Amino acid sequence: MHSDPIADLLTRIRNGAQAHMLTVDIPHSKIKIEILKILEAEGYITGHEVVNETKFPTIRIHMRYDTKRKSLITEIKRVSKPGLRVYKAAGDLRPIRSGLATRIVSTSHGLMTDREARKRKVGGEVLCAVLMSRIGQSPITVPSGVTVTVDEAQNIVTVKGPKGELKQPIARELTVKQEEGKIRVERPNNLRRARSQHGLARTLINNMVEGVTKGHSKTLEIIGVGYRAQMQGKNLLLAMGYSHPVVVTAAPGIVFEIPPEERGKAQMITISGIDKAMVGQMAADIRKVRKPEPYKGKGIRYKGETIKLKAGKRAAAKK
Secondary structure, eight states: OOOOHHHHHHHHHHHHHHTTOSEEEEEOOHHHHHHHHHHHHTTSSSEEEEESOSSSOEEEEEOOBOTTSOBSOSEEEEOSBTTBOOEEOGGGOOOOGGGTEEEEEEETTEEEEHHHHHHHTOOEEEEEEEEOOHHHHSOEEOOTTOEEEEETTTTEEEEEETTEEEEEEOOTTOEEEEETTEEEEEOSSOOHHHHHHHHHHHHHHHHHHHHHHTOEEEEEEEESTTOEEEEETTEEEEEOSSSSOEEEOOOTTOEEEOOOOOTTSOEEEEEEESOHHHHHHHHHHHHHHTOOOTTTOOEEEETTOOOOOOOOHHHHHHO
């Protein structure tokens, strides 16, 4: 009978997490040690050690749980199996589950996460994948000068800081706790809705904390001869090739700024404010006035945005 030591390791971790065991013992092997080192570095387990160092040593895994004794690992599975090997090039190791999942890859440089493999530009065999809501589990640090209050009746979080005040309603099943200058968002169970709302609520609160302290901003570039932007009081006046200029009214809390132009570079527009969603929406509305056209890329684009250009009819005819 064929034995798969990696599948055995993952199954024991999965079963131990479901049974809320503090430690899990498994037979020793070198590849298991390397996988556990990655899981520990990524925060999926507390640690591991080799015990009973005799002829048949054992590895003891120290499991990790949240404050409600719920496992931080929501899914752990084998990817490449003895009957069906899965190999990926560096360019194919794209983030999965919005970057919340970690894949362990066996490469020519040893075992590493898919994130490290992309950084080193190496591919290999994808051994397994582990999913944990690390965004939701991560605490939010509250800087000095910022106060956070929670209306438990309506589940509305209010954040006040040097730059202003923001409010955000969150899902009723979630709980927001403050302890020692940090905020934690907790969920009651691992159902799909609770997991998705958990990470979302944590991100929204973190954006509010950053907004009232540092603020948020987006920068747009104007590409094209004759395309111009200028300030009209607090509003923005755009000349984008239409028969009339387009006036963009600044929403409450939004500030437009046109930095001084540099010779040979595109004109910039900076949108800033404390509400990240509002800043992003205003930037999208301005970009919508003249989206980049697909042949020469002229129009309004985000700074650093790559526009995939089409070949013109003349270029296509030559082919």
